[in-house]
Amino acid sequence: MLRIENLNFLDWEAVSLEVGAGEVVSIQGESGSGKSLLLRAIADLIPHGGEAFLGGEACSEFSPTKWRGKVSFLSAEALWWEDEVRAHFLNDPELKVLQRLGLKEECLDWEVTRLSMGERQRLGLLRMLDREPSALLLDEPTANLDDRTSAAVEGMLLDYVRERAACCIWVTHDRAQAARVGQRAYTMVSKQLRKVAG
């Protein structure tokens, strides 16, 4: 379980939330309402008060790198630090996995600079799953994708959550997607996280 206790950042109201193993919680909200900041605070990427726990262990008991390996934040604009795509992976993704997401086998040999936004987004997702996180913090994971590829990404993420009993928070602007993927739905309004359904 991912448990968030009184997590606060900037002047947003403190957030407390539990996400069970194999559960997806969706978060919607207007642009600039603080959804990304919340995910970044949970991933310990920005200064915050309160605490997040994974399986009963507090974030503060982990090194930042270890915590982020277990509780992974996926931004629509993931950062790439090596020139070549392959260098970002611990294990090369299987061909059938690349094909499922509509990626070419040779894309692992490409320079990061030649990737389209959608290719970056899908490879960023595979890079995250390669590290086998226990919790996924997804910030608009299908933002740059066409409908068919978006469905493939959605399916892969939901398979991972189910098979690994991972905890997942999924930020999206797509109301239909929020209803499809989430067992519980929240919205960020007036600097508060409010439950809307489920």
Ligand SMILES: Nc1ncnc2c1ncn2[C@@H]1O[C@H](COP(=O)(O)OP(=O)(O)OP(=O)(O)O)[C@@H](O)[C@H]1O
């Ligand atoms: N260090 C900071 N100090 C003050 N305000 C900040 C800081 N970092 C971000 N903000 C502001 O906080 C607000 C929330 O940003 P955030 O990226 O979380 O929005 P969001 O809900 O994810 O939006 P979008 O849907 O457009 O991605 C924005 O107005 C942003 O400018």
